[in-house]
Amino acid sequence: MREDNYTFQWSDLGDIELGRPELGNTTYVSIYRMLQFSVRSAIALEYGGKAAQKIFYNAGIMAGKEFCINNLDTSLDACQFFIHLADKLKEFNIGLLEVEKTDLGNLHFIVTVSEDLDCSGLPDSKETVCGFDEGFISGILREYMGIDFLxxxxxxxxxxxxxxxxxxxxx
Ligand SMILES: [Zn+2]
Known part of the structure; x- marks a missing residue:
């Protein structure tokens, strides 16, 4: 990582085709979750659960911004953009997005994601755990609309x- 700038950029991911000619661009969902959950655990043990949530949300914002810049067509209108976003999230095996509510006037939306990469199949802990996804959606929409969303x-x-x-x- 660049020492002068710790802000995540898509180019940090490198040339995967070049680097993994035999193993390719996929891995197991369990391995993705292993990384995410162990990092969250390490942050929570060091700084507490609340800090871990905040850090994952903020990481999601950075990821969403870069995902949008590098993978999404921001020239589409809002309706088309959500359809396009759903297509991309499916293409990357992130999840199956559906829009339940669109209120463009009040900038209020409700979306669902099934088969979510981060949580589908987890044990019931009575808590929501997809803080990274919250930030990810916020980062994408910030990049698309130029508006901060919670x-x-x-x-x-x-x-x-x-x-x-x-x-x-x-x-
Ligand atoms: Zn979830």
């Missing part, structure tokens, strides 16, 4: 639901 996960596999549901409001 994204809150209201349903999650790990609080007993079979999908994640996110409420998106203007900050």
């Amino acid at each position: 994204v809150k996960e209201i349903d999650c596999w790990s609080n007993g639901n079979k999908l994640c549901r996110f409420e998106i409001k203007k900050k």
